[in-house]
Ligand SMILES: *[C@@H]1O[C@H](CO)[C@@H](O)[C@H](O)[C@H]1NC(C)=O
Ligand SMILES: *[C@@H]1O[C@H](CO)[C@@H](O)[C@H](O)[C@H]1NC(C)=O
Ligand SMILES: *[C@@H]1O[C@H](CO)[C@@H](O)[C@H](O)[C@H]1NC(C)=O
């Protein structure tokens with residue numbers, strides 16, 4: 047080919063492009079744009095002030111700039127696969143949206159979504175959609191929305207899921223056992239809902255999970271023994287439920303655990319001595335249960351910053367060795383327990399980082415706190431620095 051023919055060939059291509067696309071080339075495919083416009087049509091903007099966790103501000107109103115004759119891959123909150131033009135991400139966190147999340151059909155028109163974030167849109171209501179096993183969703187965050195109802199068994203189809211956040215919605219019913227099939231999950235956050243029934247033992251299959259938060263539901267029954275299989279777990283929160291029975295001693299196998307919250311349940315028995323093997327533990331609260339026995343198992347946990355044993359039936363003498371090595375401790379709450387003997391103030395002298403100490407009603411027999419003469423009364427709770 048000579049220069050001229052190459053030139054005219056290129057011209058031909060340009061002409062082809064010119065006639066087959068609008069004024070500029072679009073990455074987003076027509077069906078994806080249509081699906082997003084369809085999605086947008088389900089919502090108005092609420093005129094309430096919006097609460098985005100810590101911050102308050104006017105809504106972003108990303109959807110207002112979604113216009114059909116523009117490239118949907120350039121729309122606010124939309125992420126595309128640059129090769130295929132498929133919509134892979136939708137981030138509409140704290141938009142002040144008001145409306146009902148479209149039925150299955152609309153989300154099924156966005157079958158390439160890997161990330162769907164609708165968090166902090168309290169006026170968005172809807173049911174958890176049904177997803178089939180080819181669904182590529184990896185991150186689903188509908189926290190602090192008006193999502194409600196039961197979780198469908200088909201949630202177990204979301205095999206690619208790594209983060210599921212349903213915190214602060216109105217979900218009810220039991221956790222489908224199929225949730226245990228999501229073995230890539232690293233974050234499972236379903237706190238502040240109205241889930242009930244037992245914690246399904248199948249959750250012990252979630253071997254990648256690092257954060258498991260079931261706080262503030264109505265879970266009953268015991269803490270599953272086989273949670274010991276969640277070896278990656280660094281944060282476990284089962285607080286504000288109605289769990290009963292013992293703290294399983296097997297949980298000492300959770301060697302990566304840093305935060306462990308069990309407050310406000312009905313747990314009884316003694317705290318397992320094996321807790322002393324959780325060497326990374328930084329925060330633990332077993333407050334407001336029916337635990338008994340002596341708390342010697344914490345004495346070697348030198349990384350502890352927060353230790354809350356309040357409102358139980360713990361007993362024994364508060365010996366100096368219990369606190370001798372806990373030099374990182376910032377918050378210590380021993381209040382409302384059943385300890386014996388005399389509590390001498392010097393037992394706390396090594397706690398040089400202590401900021402908060404609560405000793406109200408710490409003793410079985412009132413008046414046994416040695417420094418009660420000077421400090422008690424105004425100050426069971428003392429801010430120390
Ligand atoms: C939400 O939309 C409905 C109509 O669909 C309306 O009645 C209601 O006032 C809106 N709420 C807010 C807070 O804007
Ligand atoms: C979603 O589809 C399933 C069947 O595939 C149906 O049972 C369910 O009611 C649908 N949910 C909604 C919200 O449309
Ligand atoms: C799963 O659903 C998508 C639409 O969301 C559909 O395109 C696909 O064919 C379905 N796959 C199976 C295996 O049913």
Ligand SMILES: *[C@@H]1O[C@H](CO)[C@@H](O)[C@H](O)[C@H]1NC(C)=O
Pocket residue numbers: 202223224225226227248
């Ligand atoms: C999903 O979980 C359920 C309940 O635990 C189980 O019966 C089923 O075999 C699992 N399916 C797959 C594909 O792993």
Ligand SMILES: *[C@@H]1O[C@H](CO)[C@@H](O)[C@H](O)[C@H]1NC(C)=O
Pocket residue numbers: 216218240
């Ligand atoms: C939780 O669900 C029960 C029914 O299962 C209902 O009676 C109760 O009002 C719900 N609580 C909240 C806070 O939604």
Ligand SMILES: *[C@@H]1O[C@H](CO)[C@@H](O)[C@H](O)[C@H]1NC(C)=O
Pocket residue numbers: 250271272273274275
């Ligand atoms: C933990 O997982 C192993 C396999 O990974 C399995 O053999 C064992 O039974 C599980 N333990 C519990 C208590 O579920």
Ligand SMILES: *[C@@H]1O[C@H](CO)[C@@H](O)[C@H](O)[C@H]1NC(C)=O
Pocket residue numbers: 262263264285286287288310
């Ligand atoms: C204890 O947890 C329940 C939920 O199980 C909750 O309703 C209650 O307010 C909590 N109590 C305290 C004192 O936080």
Ligand SMILES: *[C@@H]1O[C@H](CO)[C@@H](O)[C@H](O)[C@H]1NC(C)=O
Pocket residue numbers: 290291314315316
């Ligand atoms: C724990 O409470 C249950 C009843 O809820 C009781 O049967 C059991 O004996 C108690 N265990 C201990 C060690 O107190």
Ligand SMILES: *[C@@H]1O[C@H](CO)[C@@H](O)[C@H](O)[C@H]1NC(C)=O
Pocket residue numbers: 336338339359361384
């Ligand atoms: C508290 O613990 C003591 C043993 O230290 C036990 O005798 C008593 O029954 C327990 N009280 C309650 C209410 O569990």
Ligand SMILES: *[C@@H]1O[C@H](CO)[C@@H](O)[C@H](O)[C@H]1NC(C)=O
Pocket residue numbers: 366367369370371392393394395396
């Ligand atoms: C404080 O720590 C030192 C060094 O570990 C130890 O010898 C001493 O007994 C501790 N004192 C108290 C009151 O715990």
